[in-house]
Amino acid sequence: MPERKGQYTVTLSSRPTILGYAAVAGKKEGEGPLGRYFDTIFEDTTLGEKTWEKAESALQREVFTRAMNKAQLSPSQINYIFSGDLLNQNIASTFGIREFGVPLLGQFGACSTMAQTLALAAIFVDSGAADLCCAMTSSHFCTAERQFRFPLEYGGQRPQTSQWTATAAGAAVVGMGGGGIRIAEVCIGKIMDMGITDANNMGAAMAPAAADTLTSFFQDTATGPENYDLIVTGDLSAVGCDLLRELMNRQGIDLGTRHTDCGLLMYDREKQDVHAGGSGCGCSASILCSYLLGKMERKELNNILFVGTGALMSPTSSQQGESIPGIAHLVHLVTQ
Amino acid sequence: MPERKGQYTVTLSSRPTILGYAAVAGKKEGEGPLGRYFDTIFEDTTLGEKTWEKAESALQREVFTRAMNKAQLSPSQINYIFSGDLLNQNIASTFGIREFGVPLLGQFGACSTMAQTLALAAIFVDSGAADLCCAMTSSHFCTAERQFRFPLEYGGQRPQTSQWTATAAGAAVVGMGGGGIRIAEVCIGKIMDMGITDANNMGAAMAPAAADTLTSFFQDTATGPENYDLIVTGDLSAVGCDLLRELMNRQGIDLGTRHTDCGLLMYDREKQDVHAGGSGCGCSASILCSYLLGKMERKELNNILFVGTGALMSPTSSQQGESIPGIAHLVHLVTQ
Numbered sequence: 001m002p003e004r005k006g007q008y009t010v011t012l013s014s015r016p017t018i019l020g021y022a023a024v025a026g027k028k029e030g031e032g033p034l035g036r037y038f039d040t041i042f043e044d045t046t047l048g049e050k051t052w053e054k055a056e057s058a059l060q061r062e063v064f065t066r067a068m069n070k071a072q073l074s075p076s077q078i079n080y081i082f083s084g085d086l087l088n089q090n091i092a093s094t095f096g097i098r099e100f101g102v103p104l105l106g107q108f109g110a111c112s113t114m115a116q117t118l119a120l121a122a123i124f125v126d127s128g129a130a131d132l133c134c135a136m137t138s139s140h141f142c143t144a145e146r147q148f149r150f151p152l153e154y155g156g157q158r159p160q161t162s163q164w165t166a167t168a169a170g171a172a173v174v175g176m177g178g179g180g181i182r183i184a185e186v187c188i189g190k191i192m193d194m195g196i197t198d199a200n201n202m203g204a205a206m207a208p209a210a211a212d213t214l215t216s217f218f219q220d221t222a223t224g225p226e227n228y229d230l231i232v233t234g235d236l237s238a239v240g241c242d243l244l245r246e247l248m249n250r251q252g253i254d255l256g257t258r259h260t261d262c263g264l265l266m267y268d269r270e271k272q273d274v275h276a277g278g279s280g281c282g283c284s285a286s287i288l289c290s291y292l293l294g295k296m297e298r299k300e301l302n303n304i305l306f307v308g309t310g311a312l313m314s315p316t317s318s319q320q321g322e323s324i325p326g327i328a329h330l331v332h333l334v335t336q
Numbered sequence: 337m338p339e340r341k342g343q344y345t346v347t348l349s350s351r352p353t354i355l356g357y358a359a360v361a362g363k364k365e366g367e368g369p370l371g372r373y374f375d376t377i378f379e380d381t382t383l384g385e386k387t388w389e390k391a392e393s394a395l396q397r398e399v400f401t402r403a404m405n406k407a408q409l410s411p412s413q414i415n416y417i418f419s420g421d422l423l424n425q426n427i428a429s430t431f432g433i434r435e436f437g438v439p440l441l442g443q444f445g446a447c448s449t450m451a452q453t454l455a456l457a458a459i460f461v462d463s464g465a466a467d468l469c470c471a472m473t474s475s476h477f478c479t480a481e482r483q484f485r486f487p488l489e490y491g492g493q494r495p496q497t498s499q500w501t502a503t504a505a506g507a508a509v510v511g512m513g514g515g516g517i518r519i520a521e522v523c524i525g526k527i528m529d530m531g532i533t534d535a536n537n538m539g540a541a542m543a544p545a546a547a548d549t550l551t552s553f554f555q556d557t558a559t560g561p562e563n564y565d566l567i568v569t570g571d572l573s574a575v576g577c578d579l580l581r582e583l584m585n586r587q588g589i590d591l592g593t594r595h596t597d598c599g600l601l602m603y604d605r606e607k608q609d610v611h612a613g614g615s616g617c618g619c620s621a622s623i624l625c626s627y628l629l630g631k632m633e634r635k636e637l638n639n640i641l642f643v644g645t646g647a648l649m650s651p652t653s654s655q656q657g658e659s660i661p662g663i664a665h666l667v668h669l670v671t672q
């Protein structure tokens with residue numbers, strides 16, 4: 001049963017279990033440092049579909065199917081899918097999971113969606129509202145470029161602060177009981193807006209939200225970075241990570257060597273020309289649902305904080321002169 | 337504590353309470369049959385803002401503030417806001433509630449968002465994950481026309497099956513205890529897609545989802561329309577309501593005189609030229625959070641099913657030849 005702890009944190013007293021997880025990614029991600037951890041690499045990022053949007057839906061379909069197989073469950077056993085993506089009106093999710101006949105709670109958290117969906121799935125299972133849920137999300141480089149920036153053919157130049165949207169998806173099935181990885185606590189974030197207007201510097205827009213949620217969680221639980229094996233942010237990438245450390249240092253909290261970031265893990269920044277690093281809902285989702293959960297399964301990590309970070313803007317809001325609000329959601333994962 | 341009932345329904349054993357609710361709307365809605373029930377009518381639908389999108393954010397800001405006042409709470413007491421809208425990347429919600437500093441769980445359910453957010457708020461409170469939540473959403477005629485169809489200046493002709501997106505917002509504060517209106521059960525829907533491709537006929541796209549969710553709920557609870565004072569769908573409007581009755585009749589379920597629809601309630605179809613009726617997230621939200629909850633507060637209604645309906649499409653998906661999937665979520669409201 002969920003219980004509130006402090007001002008922002010929820011403890012999940014029954015500690016729901018991750019019964020299965022899967023990640024799929026594209027060619028560039030497959031060539032990155034974590035390529036071998038993904039369940040499937042799609043060399044052809046159309047996945048045989050006629051449009052990039054349908055390709056992203058196919059990523060969701062593929063990762064959901066694999067997660068079901070690994071959890072040894074069928075879709076009809078799942079009470080709820082929590083999914084979302086970056087596309088207008090969440091069409092990647094809708095059309096990707098349409099055929100499975102599972103009740104859907106569509107989410108929007110931008111690149112924080114994996115953490116958001118996982119937190120909701122955990123609360124639902126811990127509360128008894130559900131026996132089995134699937135938390136999932138996706139992103140695709142080509143759908144994101146078309147929607148947020150320019151068509152690829154335009155050949156626009158990308159500044160050094162920009163990030164590369166990952167073509168990737170991740171899914172985790174949450175239920176009760178059994179051994180394995182457990183969800184102990186969640187901390188949902190509030191919108192943080194420091195007035196960043198540069199849509200090519202998402203890391204700076206999201207870092208204050210990550211700092212705020214982490215600080216809230218540490219205060220609520222009376223813990224600090226030293227109590228965890230690893231603190232993994234979603235996709236702050238190079239600029240955002242530097243800013244996060246600075247913001248935490250100002251609070252007297254030193255993340256030390258225990259912090260890493262999925263945007264920095266996804267690509268080899270020297271060889272793969274991704275500038276500041278990776279981004280997109282699928283970046284943190286695929287890395288969580290392969291590399292990180294795999295390490296936990298092998299007990300190489302036993303106690304981690306997964307902090308998804310999102311930039312809640314659209315091209316329209318930026319064009320209207322608005323700043324870029326950030327949000328960050330935290331999930332505390334343990335192996336017992 | 338939430339408990340599963342049957343295949344799709346969740347019973348909320350502590351029956352969370354609606355502690356306060358508010359609705360705001362625009363000039364056309366104020367001139368409709370329910371105009372006098374809304375807390376505030378904005379004759380100027382810019383609300384003094386420079387863009388339509390900022391105006392819609394202002395609707396959210398205004399309705400949240402009023403709901404807080406009516407519940408006699410301050411934003412700092414709210415554990416979570418559940419909100420969403422029709423705009424790309426949910427910007428109406430984000431910028432509308434940014435200033436309040438409340439943890440946000442962004443939702444996407446298209447026009448079903450009020451039912452979706454209310455269901456989630458109820459589950460969170462019943463489970464103990466939250467003490468106080470706010471469920472809310474908005475829509476605006478001008479933002480919807482620009483995003484989904486044509487700029488107003490284009491002067492495009494609208495077919496008789498089309499609906500008028502309401503300029504409106506609704507918010508409900510959910511907590512535990514006290515008298516008043518209680519949330520007894522919720523039923524989250526699955527995507528239903530019957531292959532409708534006409535983006536000017538949303539009612540037909542959404543009716544199968546409403547039929548599916550209602551049928552699931554009746555089966556799970558072993559009840560029928562006769563057990564409720566009223567069954568209110570979100571915005572099927574004229575075409576969708578006829579189709580819903582036909583689909584239910586095929587299942588041997590006669591909705592009889594107990595069914596109405598917010599899309600049909602919002603406007604005077606003879607005088608206000610809205611063709612099939614109203615639509616938009618704010619349509620069902622504003623009518624629930626004024627007219628319907630008001631009737632329950634006065635015990636004129638004691639037992640209702642509120643069934644939000646949404647069409648999960650985007651202009652992009654339609655242009656790519658996809659059909660229009662529908663979804664419907666149900667909330668069972670009682671006065672004891």
